[in-house]
Amino acid sequence: MAYQPFNLTGKVSLVTGGNRGIGLGMAEALAQSGSDIVIWGSNAERNLQAEGKLTSYGVRVLAQTVNVADEAQVVAAMAEAVIAMGRVDTVIANAGIGGGARSFSEMTTETWRRVMGVNMEGVFWTLREACKHIVERSKAGDPGGSLIGIASLAAIEGAARNEAYAATKGGVISMMKSIAVEHARYGVRANAILPGWIATDMTAGAQDNSAFAEKVIPRVPARRWGQPADFGGVAVYLASDASSYHSGDTFVIDGGYSIF
Ligand code: NAI
Numbered sequence: 088m089a090y091q092p093f094n095l096t097g098k099v100s101l102v103t104g105g106n107r108g109i110g111l112g113m114a115e116a117l118a119q120s121g122s123d124i125v126i127w128g129s130n131a132e133r134n135l136q137a138e139g140k141l142t143s144y145g146v147r148v149l150a151q152t153v154n155v156a157d158e159a160q161v162v163a164a165m166a167e168a169v170i171a172m173g174r175v176d177t178v179i180a181n182a183g184i185g186g187g188a189r190s191f192s193e194m195t196t197e198t199w200r201r202v203m204g205v206n207m208e209g210v211f212w213t214l215r216e217a218c219k220h221i222v223e224r225s226k227a228g229d230p231g232g233s234l235i236g237i238a239s240l241a242a243i244e245g246a247a248r249n250e251a252y253a254a255t256k257g258g259v260i261s262m263m264k265s266i267a268v269e270h271a272r273y274g275v276r277a278n279a280i281l282p283g284w285i286a287t288d289m290t291a292g293a294q295d296n297s298a299f300a301e302k303v304i305p306r307v308p309a310r311r312w313g314q315p316a317d318f319g320g321v322a323v324y325l326a327s328d329a330s331s332y333h334s335g336d337t338f339v340i341d342g343g344y345s346i347f
Pocket of ligand 1: 104107127129155183283288289
């Protein structure tokens with residue numbers, strides 16, 4: 088019999104911020120590997136477009152309009168997803184926003200709280216609700232699950248003028264390790280992914296900046312911007328049984344930028 092851990096048929100994967108960028112890149116690879124998909128996004132029109140694309144891979148797709156910075160919306164959406172899809176196996180807390188300042192001294196409390204609301208509280212509420220479902224399912228005799236937090240190189244490198252963003256991403260790494268230890272007994276693993284420079288709407292300004300193109304991208308050993316599709320492999324691996332003993336880790340996907 089062939090070794091086929093990357094066939095995700097029968098599994099359900101939920102990706103927050105799954106209607107574009109890195110989240111959609113991961114959702115597409117998961118769908119192409121047979122996983123049913125739930126995507127959350129705050130923009131209903133973009134959700135619809137992504138839903139159409141994902142459905143074309145022949146899997147069940149549920150697109151929910153959810154603001155992850157709103158606890159009640161997250162609680163309701165997770166419960167609805169479990170009912171609609173029957174279960175959730177993999178949850179990727181990917182929705183995130185940038186939020187820098189001209190300098191740390193000038194960073195406003197409004198910026199700090201806005202970034203914390205999506206990148207930290209949003210991840211907390213998403214994963215807490217996922218754990219409630221998975222622990223309950225596990226206690227009913229059906230264990231297992233994979234939780235993934237999307238952090239950033241900003242968590243481990245000094246991201247000047249981005250202290251709020253960096254703090255949330257460092258927080259994601261720490262949260263995943265705590266979740267990993269606490270939930271291993273339920274067959275759950277929890278890991279963080281740290282993207283490098285990826286060409287998405289979030290980095291549109293940097294992509295259009297000639298100084299950035301001259302000074303930063305040549306320092307990426309892979310000599311190019313990362314693409315959303317570059318996150319398909321790690322998403323499928325972490326959603327699959329191939330990673331059943333891999334937990335509490337950080338996956339740096341940056342074309343070698345951080346080690347050059
Ligand atoms: P993006 O801006 O293209 O996509 C962000 C996604 O999150 C969108 O689907 C958006 O609708 C969703 N989102 C934002 N706020 C939301 C909210 N309140 N509720 C629900 N959904 C919300 O950005 P990208 O680049 O795809 O980023 C994805 C993740 O990767 C983020 O957590 C980001 O911090 C992280 N990241 C991105 C890097 C890059 O170079 N693009 C580098 C390092 C980390």
